[in-house]
Amino acid sequence: YFVKAESFNEHSVTLEGDDAHHLVRVMRMKPGDEIIVSDGEGREAVAKLSGLAPGRVEADILELRPVSGEPGWSVTVAQALPKGDKMELVIQKGTEIGAAAFVPFQSERMVVQYDERKEGKRLERWRKIAKEAAEQAHRSIIPAVRPVLGWRGLVASLAQYDSVFFCYEKEGGLSGSGLRDAVRAAASQAADPSSLKLLVIVGPEGGFTEREASEAEAAGAVTVGLGKRILRTETAAMVALACLMYESGE
Numbered sequence: 001y002f003v004k005a006e007s008f009n010e011h012s013v014t015l016e017g018d019d020a021h022h023l024v025r026v027m028r029m030k031p032g033d034e035i036i037v038s039d040g041e042g043r044e045a046v047a048k049l050s051g052l053a054p055g056r057v058e059a060d061i062l063e064l065r066p067v068s069g070e071p072g073w074s075v076t077v078a079q080a081l082p083k084g085d086k087m088e089l090v091i092q093k094g095t096e097i098g099a100a101a102f103v104p105f106q107s108e109r110m111v112v113q114y115d116e117r118k119e120g121k122r123l124e125r126w127r128k129i130a131k132e133a134a135e136q137a138h139r140s141i142i143p144a145v146r147p148v149l150g151w152r153g154l155v156a157s158l159a160q161y162d163s164v165f166f167c168y169e170k171e172g173g174l175s176g177s178g179l180r181d182a183v184r185a186a187a188s189q190a191a192d193p194s195s196l197k198l199l200v201i202v203g204p205e206g207g208f209t210e211r212e213a214s215e216a217e218a219a220g221a222v223t224v225g226l227g228k229r230i231l232r233t234e235t236a237a238m239v240a241l242a243c244l245m246y247e248s249g250e
């Protein structure tokens with residue numbers, strides 16, 4: 001059983017809330033049973049249960065383990081806010097595939113009306129989905145889900161990354177090179193190709209405007225295609241991530 005600990009020090013861990021409840025009531029674990037715990041930030045350990053109560057479980061650390069579930073490349077997904085609960089799908093599947101973080105953002109041709117008042121609740125839900133997906137995928141980190149950015153905020157953040165891939169399909173054909181060629185070029189120019197910090201930007205159901213594409217390019221993004229077919233926004237994020245994980249070899 002793989003779970004994120006509420007508190008984690010060299011000797012012991014504590015689990016609380018739903019996770020503690022799940023261990024006691026659903027898994028029916030007993031003192032002496034072993035679990036694998038992560039601190040959600042890259043540390044992982046084998047631990048032996050010592051104290052069990054429905055809302056709180058204590059365990060003694062038997063062995064700290066090297067991080068196992070993390071790719072060398074850190075890939076952040078910037079996803080234009082999609083309709084309905086598609087963002088949840090992007091976060092859940094993206095976490096399984098290996099995303100390091102998610103940045104929801106607003107863009108011109110978004111088909112949803114962004115409601116700032118609902119942001120706190122949505123972020124809370126998105127972060128819970130990232131945590132559960134990270135646990136089930138045996139990740140050693142829980143991908144961060146950042147607060148929703150405006151378009152300008154996103155463009156201003158591009159300098160933080162080694163490479164930024166702007167997923168763009170254009171009427172009448174794809175512009176730019178494919179993602180594979182772009183990432184190979186980025187890796188071949190990197191000082192340490194085994195630990196790249198990458199950002200993938202995916203547009204909304206209505207696609208990006210030409211102005212957005214040229215602003216992203218001016219801020220350093222490379223425009224890339226994801227193949228000859230037009231993918232739905234939530235599919236595009238997963239395809240881009242899967243391609244990058246494949247190229248990274250992890």
Ligand code: SAM
Pocket residue numbers: 166167168169174201202203204205206207208224225226227228229230231232233234236
């Ligand atoms: N109308 C569909 C929908 O409801 O989702 C398709 C939307 S597509 C315009 C959404 C985004 O996915 C685009 O802005 C782009 O970032 C990405 N995308 C989809 N297919 C792509 C492709 N073949 N190459 C590059 N990006 C693509």
